[in-house]
Amino acid sequence: MSKLSALLEYQETDVKCQQIEAVVRKTENRIKLSRLHKQLKEQQATIAKQTEDAEAVGAVLAKLTAQLAASEKRLKLESSEMENLAQDEESTAEELTEFRKDIEKLNREFAMTEREAKAAVATLEKLIAAYKTTRSSAGKAKKEYDLVRAACEKEREESAEQIAAAAAEMDKKAAQVDKAMLGKYGKARQHFAIPVVPIAVQKCSGCNMSLPMIMMRQLTGADTIAECENCGRLLYVQAP
DSSP, rough: OHHHHHHHHOOOHHHHHHHHHHHHSSSHHHHHHHHHHHHHHHHHHHHHHHHHHHHHHHHHHHHHHHHHHHHHHHHHHHHHHHHHHHHHHTHHHHHHHHHHHHHHHHHHHHHHHHHHHHHHHHHHHHOOOOOOHHHHHHHHHHHHHHHHHHHHHHHHHHHHHHHHHHHHHHHHTTSOHHHHHHHHHHHHHTSSSSOEEEETTTTTTTTBBBBOOOHHHHOOSOOEEOOOTTTTOOOOOOOO
């Protein structure tokens, strides 16, 4: 058997192995598993974002709560002082007016902070509700994912014998291929499912690029191959 024939037979076996693998990868369960995996990743990202947002709102709420407590303390103190001032016969109307203004200002600040705190509580409640919904949905998706993954593993096991036989055939064919050619095949195979293609009308049949005459002269031998300068596939001249 010629070197080129051995290489082409090896590629033919490789293609059959790819087809078997493709059947396993493209079953209904495998496609569903891929969809569920993507869904779970998206839900996990959403949960992480919801947690981050809830923590941020929680920090704001804690700050507002502290401000409310401080404002309430100041209001009580100011109100107490105003009561004392009102009972003091030496206090003036101007002093009482200034105290009232200060207390009114504190009341406005307290009311504004209270509104902000209530808004933060409402936002936090919404975030927690959304978080719970996402967690519940993710839990259901995880259970379904585990069931589908088990089904995929069963399919894989059922195909294992066929895949093993194809792999053994590939090893057998590989032993017949020239090592230098096999090395080049391996490099090209990283990029193409079918790395060895014939020349068609002085063009690479893989990418359809015209080949220089110097390369055509290099491929006159029956067991010679060349690398396409454009796509990197291995080229050979097809026997008449």
